[in-house]
Amino acid sequence: MHARGVLDRGRLVMQEELATLQAPTGRTVLRTPDVKRAHALLDGRIEQVDGERLVVVVADAAELNARLVAAGVRVRELGPERRSLEQIVLDATHPGLGTADS
Numbered sequence: 724m725h726a727r728g729v730l731d732r733g734r735l736v737m738q739e740e741l742a743t744l745q746a747p748t749g750r751t752v753l754r755t756p757d758v759k760r761a762h763a764l765l766d767g768r769i770e771q772v773d774g775e776r777l778v779v780v781v782a783d784a785a786e787l788n789a790r791l792v793a794a795g796v797r798v799r800e801l802g803p804e805r806r807s808l809e810q811i812v813l814d815a816t817h818p819g820l821g822t823a824d825s
Contacts, residue, residue: 751784753777753791754800761796778804 754775755761761777762769765787771778781787788801 749780750804751779751781751787752800752802752804753779753787753798755791755797756799757796760794761791764791764794764796775799 750770753761755777756775758772758775758777762772765777765779768780769777770780779787784801784803788798791798791801
């Protein structure tokens with residue numbers, strides 16, 4: 724494996740393996756047309772809402788899925804959140820701008 728680097732104005736600001744840079748963030752992405760129901764059920768665990776996409780902090784995605792389905796929430800997608808290459812570069816060159824919360 725080869726390390727990848729991010730330069731900012733000619734200065735190396737980050738160097739890491741690509742797989743490490745794009746490793747799961749520890750948050751889970753949920754896509755559902757039932758955003759209001761999911762939000763009510765997961766109050767306090769949701770970090771971000773963007774249309775039908777919610778970023779949720781949970782320890783066990785399988786338990787989350789079971790809880791949503793049991794409550795009648797339709798789940799279109801459920802999986803680990805990973806940073807995009809754009810987010811990685813923004814985080815390295817402009818800390819705070821490329822985060823999921825911006």
